[in-house]
Amino acid sequence: MIKFWQERVKNPISTKNLECDSKLKEIKKELKSVIGKKFAGSLAIRMVSSGSCNACEAECNALSNPYYNLERLCMHFVASPRHADIILLSGVVSANMYHHILNVYQQMPQPAYIVTLGDCPLLQGVFQENFAIKGAKSLGLPIAYHINGCPPNPQEIITGLLEFLKSLG
Amino acid sequence: MRAQRLIARFAIENSDNFEIVTVFDDEIQREMLDKDEPILKSISSKYTIATWFERKIKDDFGIKIEGAYDNRPLVHHERFPNIYPMRKEFVEKDIEFREFKPYKYETVGGEGVFEVAVGPIHAGIIEPGHFHFSQEGERMLHLEVRHFYTYRGIEKTLEGKNLLEAKEIIERISGNESIAYQLAWFDIVKQASDLKYDEKLKKYHCLLLELERIIHHLTDMGFMPNDAGFGAALSFASKLSEDTRVLLQELSGHRFGFGSVGFEVKKYDKQKILNFLNTLEKKVRWFEDWIIDIPSLWDRFDFTGILSKQKAKSYCVLGVIARSSGEKIDARNNEFYKKHGFVLQNELVGDVASRFKLRIKEIYNSIGLIRNFIDGFTKIEKPIKFDDAEYMSYVESSIGELFMFIKLKNGKIDRFYTRDASFINWQALYLMMEKDIIADFPLINKSCDLSYAGNDL
Ligand code: SF4
Numbered sequence: 001m002i003k004f005w006q007e008r009v010k011n012p013i014s015t016k017n018l019e020c021d022s023k024l025k026e027i028k029k030e031l032k033s034v035i036g037k038k039f040a041g042s043l044a045i046r047m048v049s050s051g052s053c054n055a056c057e058a059e060c061n062a063l064s065n066p067y068y069n070l071e072r073l074c075m076h077f078v079a080s081p082r083h084a085d086i087i088l089l090s091g092v093v094s095a096n097m098y099h100h101i102l103n104v105y106q107q108m109p110q111p112a113y114i115v116t117l118g119d120c121p122l123l124q125g126v127f128q129e130n131f132a133i134k135g136a137k138s139l140g141l142p143i144a145y146h147i148n149g150c151p152p153n154p155q156e157i158i159t160g161l162l163e164f165l166k167s168l169g
Numbered sequence: 170m171r172a173q174r175l176i177a178r179f180a181i182e183n184s185d186n187f188e189i190v191t192v193f194d195d196e197i198q199r200e201m202l203d204k205d206e207p208i209l210k211s212i213s214s215k216y217t218i219a220t221w222f223e224r225k226i227k228d229d230f231g232i233k234i235e236g237a238y239d240n241r242p243l244v245h246h247e248r249f250p251n252i253y254p255m256r257k258e259f260v261e262k263d264i265e266f267r268e269f270k271p272y273k274y275e276t277v278g279g280e281g282v283f284e285v286a287v288g289p290i291h292a293g294i295i296e297p298g299h300f301h302f303s304q305e306g307e308r309m310l311h312l313e314v315r316h317f318y319t320y321r322g323i324e325k326t327l328e329g330k331n332l333l334e335a336k337e338i339i340e341r342i343s344g345n346e347s348i349a350y351q352l353a354w355f356d357i358v359k360q361a362s363d364l365k366y367d368e369k370l371k372k373y374h375c376l377l378l379e380l381e382r383i384i385h386h387l388t389d390m391g392f393m394p395n396d397a398g399f400g401a402a403l404s405f406a407s408k409l410s411e412d413t414r415v416l417l418q419e420l421s422g423h424r425f426g427f428g429s430v431g432f433e434v435k436k437y438d439k440q441k442i443l444n445f446l447n448t449l450e451k452k453v454r455w456f457e458d459w460i461i462d463i464p465s466l467w468d469r470f471d472f473t474g475i476l477s478k479q480k481a482k483s484y485c486v487l488g489v490i491a492r493s494s495g496e497k498i499d500a501r502n503n504e505f506y507k508k509h510g511f512v513l514q515n516e517l518v519g520d521v522a523s524r525f526k527l528r529i530k531e532i533y534n535s536i537g538l539i540r541n542f543i544d545g546f547t548k549i550e551k552p553i554k555f556d557d558a559e560y561m562s563y564v565e566s567s568i569g570e571l572f573m574f575i576k577l578k579n580g581k582i583d584r585f586y587t588r589d590a591s592f593i594n595w596q597a598l599y600l601m602m603e604k605d606i607i608a609d610f611p612l613i614n615k616s617c618d619l620s621y622a623g624n625d626l
Contacts, residue, residue: 003459004401047294051319053622055344055425060294061388062414065407079292095266096246096318097297100289126337131254131264132322151344153424 020067020155027162028073034165035074039085043075043165046084046108050101051094051133055151056118060088068154075161081107086144086164090117090151092133105141113144115164118151125150174498175485177572177588178212178222180230182257187232192561192572202232211237218484218596229255229324244317244625247272254325275313277303282310285607289318296621300610307606312599319625327585332358332555332575335582340427343589343623348374348381348421349566350623351430353573353587356562361577362552369547373434375506376542377417377426378564379535383449384413385567386528386535389618390453393525394460396612397469402460409452416445433548442543446536453532470522474601474613477519484597487590488569490617493527494519500565509541510534524616555580566590568620589623 035043047060060077063070070076078084081104093101105112114136119125121136122143129135136143145167147160174194181188187202189209202209209226211234213219223234224243231253234240242249248266252259276284283304289297297318303311323342327335332354339354340347352374359366391406414424420437421429429435460466476486481494491498493516501511514530516523559576569590576584594617601613 001462003455003462007455007459048290049296049319051321051622051625052296053341053344053347054296054620055341055347055427057294057296058344058388058425062407062411065411066404067408067411077294091319092321094318094320095249095264096320097289098266099248100297100318104290126341127321128326130262130322130326131250131252131259132320150341150427151425 023155024068024073024158027158031073031075031162031165034162034168038165038168041074043161044078044083044085045075045088045161046078046081046086046104047088047090048081048101048104050089050091050097050121050136052091052118052120056090056120059151059154059157060090060117062154063157068158070158073158081105082109084108084112086113086115088115088117089121089136092120092123092127093136093139095132095134098134098139101139102141105139113164114141115145115147115161116143117147117157117160118149120150122146124148172482175212175216175218176570177574177586178219178226179574179586179588180226180232180255181576181584182230182255187230189226189232190574207232208235209233210235213237213239216485218593221592221596229253231256241273244320246317254322259325272315274301274315275311276301277310279305281305298621300614302607302610304607307608309602309605309607309610312602312610314595314598316595316621317625319622321626323626324585324587327582329581331581332361332577333551335585337428339587340430342587342626343620344425345385346381346566346568346571346589346620346623348377348426348430349564349571350573350587351426352378353562353564353571355430356564357560357573357575358552358555360560360562361555361558361575363554364552365549367547367549369544370432370434370549371505372509372542372544373547374430375509376539377421377429378566379538379542380413380417380420381426382567383532383535383539384410384417385618386532387413387453389528389615390456390525390532392615392618393470393521393612394463394466396615397466399463399466402456405456409449409456412445413449416442432551434544434546436546439543443540446540450533450536453529457529467522469609469612470525471520472518473521473605473609474616475518475520475604476597476601478517480597480600481519484600485593486569486597487593488565489524489527489531489567490519490594490597491569492516493523498570500563500570506538510537521612521616568618568623569594571623587626589620591619591621591624594619595624 123135145164176192178191187207189200191198209232226232228244247269250264250267285302288299299315301313340351387406387410391403394402418424476494478495481491481496495517499513516527557577562573564571572588574586
């Protein structure tokens with residue numbers, strides 16, 4: 001363990017990201033006030049894949065790495081829909097996931113919001129409707145916001161979430 | 170006699186019969202079945218992993234499997250419509266769900282034995298899949314892995330497209346292995362056309378593949394200790410994997426390399442890559458040195474989730490898992506790679522610790538390979554004409570050997586089939602649980618880090 005502390009003292013911060021850090025700082029200010037008002041200071045996100053290629057999930061995982069560290073923006077991923085304010089829905093909504101996604105939505109406390117992530121859910125990318133792909137619209141649930149990209153990179157996801165929060169007014 | 174290694178088993182619909190292709194490491198067997206009443210003799214008593222292949226054939230084509238011990242549907246879930254989507258006559262797009270038909274899980278009975286169902290939606294940020302445990306207290310008696318929640322009907326979707334059109338779907342089958350899928354596709358493009366594979370281009374492609382492997386291994390290098398309660402490793406390694414992903418973006422134009430394997434080398438700064446690799450190597454060495462000193466971590470890693478070499482062989486297991494159990498399987502084990510510094514990495518015990526150590530070793534080897542793959546810029550002619558025939562390709566993805574099959578007819582894809590290493594490895598996962606408690610499951614599963622999307626198609 002001593003090695004760890006030696007390194008820690010020698011190189012205190014190794015995740016400086018000049019371009020991104022200043023942007024995030026600005027975003028943070030805006031976010032704090034919206035999340036403070038609407039969600040009592042913390043936004044709980046449940047990430048659900050409904051048949052994705054896993055790149056969208058990998059980018060959400062990247063949000064927790066030391067460069068982006070989503071939690072400093074008052075947002076965190078939770079393990080159950082019952083703890084969540086919003087669902088981040090990725091993937092094409094496959095026939096085999098369709099009813100599970102409906103189930104997830106029913107488990108959420110209201111008001112619950114669905115934010116679709118990536119080109120897949122709205123079938124805007126390479127995957128089109130077929131016998132195994134239903135698309136998020138077929139769920140008949142309200143979709144509050146959509147974040148574009150294949151996959152959207154971590155910064156785009158953060159800005160997307162900010163835009164979503166602003167859209168709540 | 171040496172036992173053959175089963176690589177894949179799949180069906181093709183011809184105009185007057187069904188053809189079953191079984192690919193072994195040293196031969197390809199073909200069997201023709203009657204079209205009106207197709208019945209296939211199971212080989213699952215000899216090869217356990219043939220089970221999923223055969224169950225999939227049954228769901229896709231409605232071919233009856235004779236002598237199988239497992240006749241349950243695989244791809245078709247409780248409400249999946251009653252269809253055989255891979256038959257040529259099937260063209261519908263929008264289909265009603267059928268009534269709920271319960272699936273009978275593989276369980277162990279007995280007094281005090283209970284079941285734990287996990288998934289398809291998990292607590293972490295991962296893909297959907299279901300794990301069904303039979304428990305005796307904390308001990309796992311049995312685990313059934315049930316997948317195909319991300320089934321997107323990709324094989325059918327690709328039919329009727331030409332090779333170039335198919336690319337953007339093929340590279341999105343499994344995001345973490347996108348470059349491997351693209352290389353398999355490129356290999357088939359090469360076989361089907363008169364394309365001249367330039368050495369520089371080849372090196373660039375291989376470089377991207379190794380970079381993808383490094384990112385995958387780095388990610389696991391963080392997530393495995395994290396699942397054993399050592400979060401600091403995740404912070405450290407996820408930083409490195411983000412750095413590498415940024416490099417991949419610079420080199421390929423995309424954070425996951427989508428669209429990067431093509432007919433030209435993107436211009437890049439060689440010195441910058443060399444510098445990056447030097448720093449990365451140093452950091453990984455530091456990490457290794459640091460983590461080897463955390464006894465509580467190795468207490469969780471050592472002798473957890475063991476897959477013996479003998480089992481690995483009989484289940485024809487692939488990739489990282491196979492090499493961790495002492496099997497010498499790697500599709501890169503050829504002259505070209507060896508010339509550039511490839512050394513097949515091996516571990517012996519086959520436990521979580523082996524898989525962790527193997528990943529670190531492979532990172533070093535991949536760093537060395539990339540150094541040797543750095544070369545100049547080039548561009549080749551994009552082929553336009555493709556010859557009708559059947560093509561097969563093998564690529565070592567970051568998970569293991571990826572097999573791809575494409576049959577072209579009139580210049581269009583008549584049958585597309587691909588088998589991710591995960592498809593085989595998932596079937597062997599339960600073997601690793603026998604001596605462990607359920608709390609070890611996430612760790613064991615993560616140490617294998619298999620793909621759901623690549624498995625489900
Ligand atoms: S939007 Fe793109 S990256 Fe995201 S899951 Fe779909 S194919 Fe993958």
